Amino acid sequence: MTKNIIQHNYSISKEDRNKKNQHQSLVVWFTGLSGSGKSTMANRLEKRLFREGISTYSLDGDNIRSGLNKGLGFSREDRHENNRRIAEVAKLFVDAGIVTVAAFISPLEEDREQAKDIIGKENFVEVFVNTPLEVCEERDVKGFYEKARKGEIKNFTGISSPYEPPENPDFEIKTVEESAEEAIERLYQFLQQKLKL
Numbered sequence: 001m002t003k004n005i006i007q008h009n010y011s012i013s014k015e016d017r018n019k020k021n022q023h024q025s026l027v028v029w030f031t032g033l034s035g036s037g038k039s040t041m042a043n044r045l046e047k048r049l050f051r052e053g054i055s056t057y058s059l060d061g062d063n064i065r066s067g068l069n070k071g072l073g074f075s076r077e078d079r080h081e082n083n084r085r086i087a088e089v090a091k092l093f094v095d096a097g098i099v100t101v102a103a104f105i106s107p108l109e110e111d112r113e114q115a116k117d118i119i120g121k122e123n124f125v126e127v128f129v130n131t132p133l134e135v136c137e138e139r140d141v142k143g144f145y146e147k148a149r150k151g152e153i154k155n156f157t158g159i160s161s162p163y164e165p166p167e168n169p170d171f172e173i174k175t176v177e178e179s180a181e182e183a184i185e186r187l188y189q190f191l192q193q194k195l196k197l
């Protein structure tokens with residue numbers, strides 16, 4: 001419980017920052033299996049937005065799990081807490097006027113819903129990087145699937161831990177049917193409308 005905390009009302013609002021930046025701020029939240037293409041997509045999207053002069057920042061495992069969320073593992077509870085803190089950070093970035101690109105497995109519907117509630121559904125764009133498990137396993141970019149199959153990594157998403165595909169994502173990318181370039185161009189067009197003031 002938060003006791004004896006009285007909120008201070010700051011004079012500069014999100015709207016002021018959006019006006020200054022000349023675009024809305026929101027979170028583009030990529031979800032998908034390990035190796036589905038989340039980081040590849042997130043990175044390309046950020047580059048595309050940046051090129052257009054949009055203020056952006058990327059959150060992903062590298063800067064979150066090794067810093068803020070150091071010590072959290074891959075149990076259901078730890079993933080829940082991982083995703084909750086990411087959503088709280090993303091909310092601050094949105095308030096700061098920044099288009100925030102988040103790429104996390106975020107395997108459970110409940111945790112993605114929580115993120116949407118924290119960030120606010122009007123500021124939240126859920127992108128499902130829909131790549132079949134067989135393809136991710138075949139790619140095995142980091143060699144983790146092989147280890148997970150051997151039982152050397154526990155609770156591995158898709159193998160020994162669940163992934164619940166989003167039922168109604170705002171946007172879906174099927175990486176086996178579409179090139180990364182095509183998908184990002186389509187996503188950029190989709191976002192353009194939402195980014196307008």
Ligand SMILES: Nc1ncnc2c1ncn2[C@@H]1O[C@H](COP(=O)(O)OS(=O)(=O)O)[C@@H](OP(=O)(O)O)[C@H]1O
Nearest residue numbers: 034035061074079082104105106107154155156157
């Ligand atoms: N047990 C297990 N299950 C899934 N993934 C694992 C696991 N152990 C380590 N990794 C590596 O951690 C990356 C996923 O971290 P996330 O923070 O995105 O996961 S989650 O949202 O909390 O579920 C994930 O990165 P990506 O491959 O980029 O998805 C893995 O490299």
Ligand SMILES: Nc1ncnc2c1ncn2[C@@H]1O[C@H](COP(=O)(O)OP(=O)(O)O)[C@@H](O)[C@H]1O
Nearest residue numbers: 033034035036037038039040141175178179180
């Ligand atoms: N259309 C595509 N979109 C994204 N990634 C693709 C695509 N086709 C092949 N890949 C490859 O799949 C791998 C995805 O890895 P990565 O982006 O790190 O996934 P994740 O962040 O979901 O773990 C990369 O090696 C990437 O080159």
